Amino acid sequence: MSDLKFKLNTGAQIPAVGLGTWQSKPGEVKAAVSYALQNGYKLVDGAYCYGNEGEVGQGLKEAFEAGVKREDVFVVSKVWATYNTRVAEGLEKSLKSLGLEYVDLFLIHWPVLLNPEGNDDKFPTHPDGSRDIIKDWNHVEAWKQMEQVFASGKAKAVGVCNYSKKYLEQLLPHAKVVPAVNQIENHPSLPQQEIVDLCNQKGIHIMAYSPLGSTGGPMMSAAPVVKLAEKKGVSPSTILLSYHVARGSTVLPKSVTPARIKANLETVKLDAEDMKVLTDYSDDLTKKGELKRYVYPPFGINFGFPDKQ
C-alpha cells in the first residue's frame, strides 16, 4: 500500500506513510533516506531542529541521482522555535541544507518562541538551565509569517505541529490560509480524538508522529496491539501504522534500519472490529487517566493538551 495518498486542502496529494528523521544520527540518516526513497517511500519528514537536514539532503541527492524524481517526493521541514519570528530565514536555512528549491510542506514545530537572541541557536537557556522562552509572544504571529512563505512558493503547503484544540481555536479566526496539516503525537495510548475531530472538521490533515511510541518503540508491546497483530498475522508495528491509515491520517515511522524501513511501508486494512480493539484500549486508558505522551519537551508551557493540564 506504499502508493496510498490523501488530499490536502491545497489540492496536493500527501503520501499515507513517510520516513521520520528525528534522532536519526549523522552517519546513518543519509543512507536511511536514500534507501527509503529507492524502496518505495514518497515522503521524508525532517526539521531544522533535528540538526541533520544537511545529511537528509545528501540522502535526497543520492536518491535523485539514482533516478528518483524530485516531484515524486514529498519533503517536509519545520521552523524551529528560535526562528518563529524569522520564519522565512528558517525556511532558507532548511532549503540550503536540504539542497532544495522548495519544500512540499513547512510546519511550525512548536507554538512557542525561544529567545532568538539567546545563548544558543536552537536551545537558548537561562542561567538555571531552563529554556529561554519569550513568554508574551503570540503564536498567531508565526502563522502570519507562514502565510508569507506559502505565498512565496518556497513552501507548497504550510501547517502546524503540536497544536491542541485550544491553540487551533486561537489561530483559525486569524488565518487567511487554513493550515494544511497538524502534526501531532498519535497512537492508541494517545488517540487525541478531540483534536483529530476538530482537524477533520476544518479540513486539516493529521500527520501522526511517534506512532511506535518513539525511541525503542514501546507501543509495540501494548497487549491489544500484540493480540491484534497475532490475529492478523502481521507484526505489532504494522498494526500501529495501519491504525492511522484507517483513521485517514499520514503516519511517520522513524527508522535507520533498512529491514525496518522496508517493513514500515506495509500497512494492512483494519476493519471496524479491529479498530474497536484499539479504540476500546484508548477509551480504557482515558477513563483510568493513563494516557501516555512520549514526547513532551521541557518548555514549561501549557499547550492545552487535555492529558497535560
Ligand SMILES: NC(=O)C1=CN([C@@H]2O[C@H](COP(=O)(O)OP(=O)(O)OC[C@H]3O[C@@H](n4cnc5c(N)ncnc54)[C@H](OP(=O)(O)O)[C@@H]3O)[C@@H](O)[C@H]2O)C=CC1
Ligand atoms: N513534530 C514533532 O514535534 C515531532 C515529529 N516527529 C516525527 O515523527 C517521526 C517518528 O517519531 P519518533 O519519535 O522518531 O518515533 P517512532 O514512534 O517512529 O519510533 C522510532 C523507534 O522505533 C524503532 N523502530 C522503527 N521501526 C521499527 C520496527 N519495524 N520494528 C522495531 N523497531 C522499530 C526505531 O529504531 P531504529 O531507528 O534503530 O530502527 C526507533 O527506535 C520522527 O522521526 C519525526 O520525523 C516525532 C516527534 C515529534
Ligand SMILES: O=C[C@H](O)[C@@H](O)[C@@H](O)[C@H](O)C(=O)O
Ligand atoms: O520533533 C521532535 C520533537 O518535537 C523534538 O524536536 C523536540 O522534542 C526537541 O528535541 C525539544 O527538546 O524541544
